Amino acid sequence: MHPTSSPVRRHRSPAGSSRPWWDAVLAVLGLVLPVTCVCCGAPDRACCASCRAGIDARPRRRRLVAGVRLDAAFAYEGPVRVLVLELKLRGRVDLAPVLAPRFGALVAAALADAPGALLVRVPPSRAGARRRGFDPVDLLLRRSRARVPARARSLTRRRTPRPRRPVGNGAGTVGPAGIVGPAGTAGTAGAHGQKGRSALERVEATVGTLRAHGVAGHDVVVVDDVVTTGVTMAEAVRAVRAAGGRVVRCVALAEVPE
Ligand SMILES: [Zn+2]
Known part of the structure; x- marks a missing residue:
């Protein structure tokens, strides 16, 4: 009938936008743009009912890390790997509901077994945290x-790894210079992937890189999203113990089958 006189609030340009504003834009785009299942391509759902049922039927995983039981919600393979990568690398937070319930249940069970335990997370690499702008575990x-x-x-990363004496007895697989490396390299070991290194090199590059605070005298449940070799999780356990805490369980979203 008559034109509305209420002024339309206009947003500033994206260049000056804050993250919540951009998140809102993405959320609206998600409502109008076609969505397909990241696992099979079926329309309308980020993860279709069939794929979700298949994921829910996958077994949990369990192994020992530094003598502590590690419960993982999933093996890091197949569609679970796809979901985790989409979540972590492409910011597909709409996939979180597929993965979160089982992970949360394992964390809740660990905390129920050790009332009063602190929940401590392995910190994401600085590069990963910057790129994502969100913490997948939280x-x-x-x-x-x-x-x-x-x-x-969160545990904290040491900025400069402590210098360490070379290990090994000339057996040949370990290059001490490569282990100690320039300042800062050990702290980003996770970002570079650990699979290319020998097991001993991975341990050497990781020991001493994490530090725990405020855990003395406490039971602790350590959490991380993906456990690959277990070296970083073991370092987290070491750091908690060094700070006087007792790690009662480790929980991961997914672990890479050995
Ligand atoms: Zn599907």
Whole structure:
């Protein structure tokens, strides 16, 4: 009938936008752009019911890390690997509901077994955290609907690894210069992937890179998203123990089958 006189609020240009504003734009785009299942390409769902049922039927994983039980919600393979990569590398937070419930349940079970335990997370690499702008572990905890803290406190990375004496006795596989490396390299070991190194090199590059605070005298549940070799998780356990805490369980979203 009559034109509305209420002024339309205009947003500033994206260049000056804050992240919540951009998140809102992405959320709206997600409503109108076609979505397909990241696993099979079926329309309308980020992960279709069939793929989701297949993922839910996959077994949990368990192994020992530094003498501590590690519970993983999934093996890091097949469609689970696709989902985790889409979530972590492409920011597909709409996939979190597929992965979060089982992860949250494992964290909740670990905390229920050790009442009062602190939830401590392996810190993401600085590069990964910067690139993503969100923490996958915290996101999954929030979306899990389990009785778990909304945030895990984080271990910290040492900026400069302590110089270490070379190990080995000339057996040949370990190059001491490559182990110690220039300042800062050990702290980003996770970002470069650990699969190309020998097991001994991975351990050497990782020991001493993490530090725990405020855990003395506490039981601790250590969480991470993906456990590959277990070397980083073992370093987290070491760091907690060095700070006087007792690690009662490790929980991961997914672990790479050995
Ligand atoms: Zn599908």
